[in-house]
Amino acid sequence: MAPGPVTVGVIANPASGRDIRRLVSGASVFDNAEKGSMIYRFVAGLRAAGVERALIMPAFSGVYESLERNLRSHRAIKESPALPHLEYLDMHVQHDAHDTIEAVNLMLEQRVGAIGVLGGDGTNRIVARHCDDVPLCALSTGTNNAFPEMREATVAGLATGLVATGRVGEQAVRQEKILRVGLDGDPRHDCALVDVAVSSERFVGSRALWKVGTISEIFVTFASPESLGLSSVAGLLEPISRQAPYGLHVRLAAPTVAESVLRVPFAPGLVIPVGVGEAERLEPGKAVRLETAAGSLALDGERELEVGPANEVEVRLDLKGPLTIDVGAAMREASFRGLLNGRAD
Amino acid sequence: MTEVASPQELSKEDLLDAYRTMRTIREFEERLHTEFATGEIPGFVHLYAGEEAIATGVISHLGADDYVASTHRGHGHAIAKGCDVKGMMKEIYGKAEGLCHGKGGSMHIADLDKGMLGANGIVGGGPPLVCGAGLSAKVRGTNQVAVSFTGDGGSNQGTTLESMNLASVWNLPVVFVIENNGYAEATSTNFSVKGIDIAKRADGFGIPGVTVDGHDFFAVHEAAGEAIRRAREGGGPSLIECKVNRYFGHFEGDAQTYRAENEVENLRCEKDCLDNFRRRVASAGLIDEGELDRIDEEVKQLINEAVEEAKAAPDPKADDLLTDVYVSY
Numbered sequence: 001m002a003p004g005p006v007t008v009g010v011i012a013n014p015a016s017g018r019d020i021r022r023l024v025s026g027a028s029v030f031d032n033a034e035k036g037s038m039i040y041r042f043v044a045g046l047r048a049a050g051v052e053r054a055l056i057m058p059a060f061s062g063v064y065e066s067l068e069r070n071l072r073s074h075r076a077i078k079e080s081p082a083l084p085h086l087e088y089l090d091m092h093v094q095h096d097a098h099d100t101i102e103a104v105n106l107m108l109e110q111r112v113g114a115i116g117v118l119g120g121d122g123t124n125r126i127v128a129r130h131c132d133d134v135p136l137c138a139l140s141t142g143t144n145n146a147f148p149e150m151r152e153a154t155v156a157g158l159a160t161g162l163v164a165t166g167r168v169g170e171q172a173v174r175q176e177k178i179l180r181v182g183l184d185g186d187p188r189h190d191c192a193l194v195d196v197a198v199s200s201e202r203f204v205g206s207r208a209l210w211k212v213g214t215i216s217e218i219f220v221t222f223a224s225p226e227s228l229g230l231s232s233v234a235g236l237l238e239p240i241s242r243q244a245p246y247g248l249h250v251r252l253a254a255p256t257v258a259e260s261v262l263r264v265p266f267a268p269g270l271v272i273p274v275g276v277g278e279a280e281r282l283e284p285g286k287a288v289r290l291e292t293a294a295g296s297l298a299l300d301g302e303r304e305l306e307v308g309p310a311n312e313v314e315v316r317l318d319l320k321g322p323l324t325i326d327v328g329a330a331m332r333e334a335s336f337r338g339l340l341n342g343r344a345d
Numbered sequence: 346m347t348e349v350a351s352p353q354e355l356s357k358e359d360l361l362d363a364y365r366t367m368r369t370i371r372e373f374e375e376r377l378h379t380e381f382a383t384g385e386i387p388g389f390v391h392l393y394a395g396e397e398a399i400a401t402g403v404i405s406h407l408g409a410d411d412y413v414a415s416t417h418r419g420h421g422h423a424i425a426k427g428c429d430v431k432g433m434m435k436e437i438y439g440k441a442e443g444l445c446h447g448k449g450g451s452m453h454i455a456d457l458d459k460g461m462l463g464a465n466g467i468v469g470g471g472p473p474l475v476c477g478a479g480l481s482a483k484v485r486g487t488n489q490v491a492v493s494f495t496g497d498g499g500s501n502q503g504t505t506l507e508s509m510n511l512a513s514v515w516n517l518p519v520v521f522v523i524e525n526n527g528y529a530e531a532t533s534t535n536f537s538v539k540g541i542d543i544a545k546r547a548d549g550f551g552i553p554g555v556t557v558d559g560h561d562f563f564a565v566h567e568a569a570g571e572a573i574r575r576a577r578e579g580g581g582p583s584l585i586e587c588k589v590n591r592y593f594g595h596f597e598g599d600a601q602t603y604r605a606e607n608e609v610e611n612l613r614c615e616k617d618c619l620d621n622f623r624r625r626v627a628s629a630g631l632i633d634e635g636e637l638d639r640i641d642e643e644v645k646q647l648i649n650e651a652v653e654e655a656k657a658a659p660d661p662k663a664d665d666l667l668t669d670v671y672v673s674y
Binding site: 015018022095203308 | 355542544545547548554555556557561563564566567568571572575583586588625628629630631
C-alpha cells in the first residue's frame, strides 16, 4: 500500500485556562481566539517542514472562528505562508473531555505522524492516555503547565513537522514518565503526567486544586524548582529531570508542625508555605497503596476522582509514558544538518 | 451585617438545604410546564429546569440582605433567595395574594424584603441594577454583595458590558453570573457569541472571570463562594460563566426546532444536576438516599398545595388597578 500524505493532528482545548484560579490567584484567562491563531501558526510551521495534511479537532467557543478568520485574512496576501491541507475531523462535538478522546482515536485511525496539543496539563493527560506511541507536541494554554511548554507555535510546528516527516531522529523525541493510578483492582484506571495529589476535599468541585492545606501527599514524575504548582514542592526538595528513572513521593504536614517548611509558587500570584513531612524516591513499577479517607485525587493539578475509605487506590510510576517532541532538540538538529536551508516552495 | 458560612464548608444540613432548593425549583418548573398547557396561566413563562445548580450554588452563599437581580427565567433565583413559593405561584397565576399582588407575573417576581430585586423582562437588565445595589452597599459601608444573573444572550447586551466596566471602575461588591445555556432564545451561542469566550470578557474590564460546569452544584458553589468572598472583602467584581443547558424551550410553547433530536433526553440522562448531586453525596456516605426521597415527597406536596391555592385565590379587583404602580416621592 502506498504511503499516504504526511499527516499531523491538532487538538486545542477550548476549556483550558479559565478555572477558579482566576479568582483565588492572579491568573488570567487564556483567550480562545489566541488558541485559534496558535493553530494557524502551528500548521504554517508544519507545512514549512514538509507536512502535507493536518487533521484538526473541531472546537467551538471561538477557537474555530479565530482559525477561520486567520485563514481568510491570509489567503489574499501573496506573501502568506503555504499551509498543509486542513481537515476538520468529522465528529459529534460534546463540549467536554470526550471530544479530545474521540479526536485522538480518529487521528490514530488516520495514522498521524504526530499530534500537536494546545492545552494545559489536564488536556495532555487525556491525550497521553489514548495516543499510543504517536509523539505529542505539547503547547501550553493552561494555567500551571508543568508538562507542556510555553513555545511559539510556529517553531513548535516546524519541530513537529520535522519529526512527523522523519527528517530528525530519535534525539528529538523524549520518552516521558507517567503515574498510573489504580482504582479498585483496575491498575490503569487513570494517569497523571506530572503529579498526583491526595486531597481531603470531598468533591471534585471546580476541579483546580489550590488549597494546600487539604493535601496530604503528592507523587511526581519530574520536578523543577522553576515550575509552578504541586510539582514545585518536590522541585524545591529534590529537582528531578524528565529523564531521571525515578519520581518522588512527598508527604505533607501542617506548616505549624512540620520540620521543614517551603515557600512554594503554587499558582500564578500565589506563593504559600507548605509543610513537608517525609519524602522518598518513587521507583518505577512499585505500587504505593494510598490510605484513602473520604476525599479526592487530583491528577496534574485537577481534582478528578472522588474516593472513600472503601476504595482501593494505588499509584505506580511507569517509565514508558507518552512520547513528546523536544522542540529545542529538533531545531538544533535542523540547524546542524541544514534541514531548513534553501528557498521556500 | 450579613453573616455567611465559610465558602467551602458544607455541612450535612447545608447539603440537605441545597438539595431541597434544587428539588423545589425543579418541581416548581416541571409543574408549571404542565399547568401552563391548560391555558389558565396568563402571560409568558420561561422555565429554569436543568439550571438549578447555578441559582442554588451561588445564592447559598448570600445572606438575607444581599441582593439578587434576575432574568426573565427567574423562578429559580427567586426560590433560592427565599421567596415564598406559594406567593410566587399565586403571582404567576396573576392573583391578588401573589408576591406582587398579581401585577408582576412570572417575569417580574420581586421581593425586596428577601433582597430579590426582581425577575426582569429586559434581557441584560440585571447587571445595571446590581451596580446600583453594590454602590449603595459600598457608600453605606455594609458588607452586602449584589449578584446579577444574565443569560448568554444578555451577555452580548451593552448593559452587561457597561455594567462590568462601571463595577470595575467603582470596585463594587458585585458578581456577574452568566448562565450560558447555549441558546439566546433560538440562536445557538455558536452563532451569537463570536470570537471571545464570555469569561474572557472579564479580562477586558480588569476583573477575574472563570468558567464552571453549571450542571455541577459543587463546582458552582466553590467558584461562587470565592467570588462572593472576594466581593465582600473589598476585592471588587468578578464574572462567573456557568456552562449549562435548559430542559424546556426559551418560553413555554417554543417548538424548539433549533435543537437536535433527543438533545434534551440525553441531557437529562447524562448531566442532570439533581441526579449528579444525589449520586455523589450518597457515594461519599454523607447522606442516606432515603432522606433525599423524603425531601422529594415534601417538595411535591408543597408544590401541589401551591398550585391548588393559587387556582383558588382571588383575582385582583378593578379598584386595585392603580395601586403599587406609581411611586410618590
